[in-house]
Amino acid sequence: MKKRNALPRLVLGAILLALPAAADAPRNPPQYAQFLVDTSTITDNFTKLQWERRPMVSDPAAIWSQGNLRCPSLTALFKAPGGLGRLPTLKELLTLLDEEPHNEYEFGAVVPKMIDQLAFAGTPVDLPYWSSTPAGSGMYWALSFKTGLMMALPEATGANVRCVR
Amino acid sequence: MARSELSRARRSRLAIGVTVALALPFGVACNSLIGLSDFEKGECAGARCPDEGGLIDQFVEGGTTDAPKDAPPDVLGADPVSWAKWPMPNYEVADGGIPPTAMPLVGGAGIVMDPTTGLVWRSSPLPNSFKANEAEAACRKVTVDGPWRAPKRIELVTLLNYSKSKPFVDTTAFTDLGLDTVVTSSEVRPFKVSDPARQYWVVDFGAGTVEPLPVSVAAKVLCVRATQ
Numbered sequence: 554m555k556k557r558n559a560l561p562r563l564v565l566g567a568i569l570l571a572l573p574a575a576a577d578a579p580r581n582p583p584q585y586a587q588f589l590v591d592t593s594t595i596t597d598n599f600t601k602l603q604w605e606r607r608p609m610v611s612d613p614a615a616i617w618s619q620g621n622l623r624c625p626s627l628t629a630l631f632k633a634p635g636g637l638g639r640l641p642t643l644k645e646l647l648t649l650l651d652e653e654p655h656n657e658y659e660f661g662a663v664v665p666k667m668i669d670q671l672a673f674a675g676t677p678v679d680l681p682y683w684s685s686t687p688a689g690s691g692m693y694w695a696l697s698f699k700t701g702l703m704m705a706l707p708e709a710t711g712a713n714v715r716c717v718r
Numbered sequence: 719m720a721r722s723e724l725s726r727a728r729r730s731r732l733a734i735g736v737t738v739a740l741a742l743p744f745g746v747a748c749n750s751l752i753g754l755s756d757f758e759k760g761e762c763a764g765a766r767c768p769d770e771g772g773l774i775d776q777f778v779e780g781g782t783t784d785a786p787k788d789a790p791p792d793v794l795g796a797d798p799v800s801w802a803k804w805p806m807p808n809y810e811v812a813d814g815g816i817p818p819t820a821m822p823l824v825g826g827a828g829i830v831m832d833p834t835t836g837l838v839w840r841s842s843p844l845p846n847s848f849k850a851n852e853a854e855a856a857c858r859k860v861t862v863d864g865p866w867r868a869p870k871r872i873e874l875v876t877l878l879n880y881s882k883s884k885p886f887v888d889t890t891a892f893t894d895l896g897l898d899t900v901v902t903s904s905e906v907r908p909f910k911v912s913d914p915a916r917q918y919w920v921v922d923f924g925a926g927t928v929e930p931l932p933v934s935v936a937a938k939v940l941c942v943r944a945t946q
Contacts (some may be wrong), residue, residue, distance in 0.1 A: 696925075
């Protein structure tokens with residue numbers, strides 16, 4: 554009886570199995586490191602910034618400390634080991650802006666949101682988000698994730714905060 | 719009899735092999751058609767998945783590289799969304815006294831290299847103003863040290879310098895860039911290529927803002943390319 558060589562068949566089988574997977578494999582690393590539904594922070598693989606997934610909803614008293622705009626001490630990043638969270642600069646905040654809006658139900662209405670809907674699920678967009686970038690005397694730049702527009706706001710205005718480090 | 723059985727077995731194996739080989743491309747195509755590819759994108763956080771393709775620069779060791787676009791325009795003619803693929807250079811001191819992260823721009827011979835992002839810019843905008851939908855073609859016509867292209871929104875944002883007063887850009891490196899509005903090739907959504915009122919994102923270095931501009935309005939064009 555002639556002995557059959559199984560190696561070519563194994564190689565062919567492996568190629569046939571691997572091809573469909575290889576055709577759909579991502580060619581570049583994803584923008585964000587892996588996260589779970591209840592993960593409190595998320596890391597951008599490219600900008601190297603670590604963001605809070607749940608923003609701090611407007612509370613001027615918590616955000617304004619001794620006349621300065623500060624990341625509130627109640628946030629997850631502030632409490633996290635290895636360093637304090639801080640307010641993002643305007644340009645850092647702009648890296649979160651998704652030019653392709655998606656619709657979400659918020660406060661009884663469907664509103665467009667210009668931020669990743671999985672990484673930053675449930676982001677309220679009723680108010681803009683503070684940056685630490687000054688915009689003149691007593692003013693700071695803020696960014697709206699509803700319109701994608703930036704605006705200079707007087708300090709102590711009610712706005713949201715998403716801390717970073 | 720034995721030879722006949724052997725031949726039948728060979729034909730059977732051959733038939734299976736040919737069937738699998740022919741079915742494979744259909745299977746891969748079907749994978750995309752029925753949305754399994756999109757399912758994978760969902761796993762890596764929606765619009766920010768790599769194969770969304772928008773930004774064609776990838777930050778690699780020693781600079782950036784322009785990879786071919788791996789996603790076509792959508793049905794309304796808009797290019798894929800762009801994302802930052804490099805650290806965002808800050809020129810001002812951040813909250814908590816964090817020092818600036820921007821490395822000094824390296825200029826010379828009409829070119830400015832940004833070591834933080836790896837992007838290479840023309841030091842001067844094109845002599846004429848262009849509408850946003852003409853900017854890409856205008857940059858491609860510049861052949862010296864090219865190929866050049868029009869910047870995406872997030873790329874042009876990297877040049878904003880809030881550590882100084884107007885214009886909000888390093889005018890030592892970008893000698894002819896003043897209080898100019900500079901167009902990007904990033905469309906403002908909702909976008910329809912046939913809509914005469916469609917808008918593109920622009921950066922106003924005089925005001926330090928990023929804002930929409932109707933396609934009918936011409937503005938300055940600053941061409942960019944990858945390092946490699």
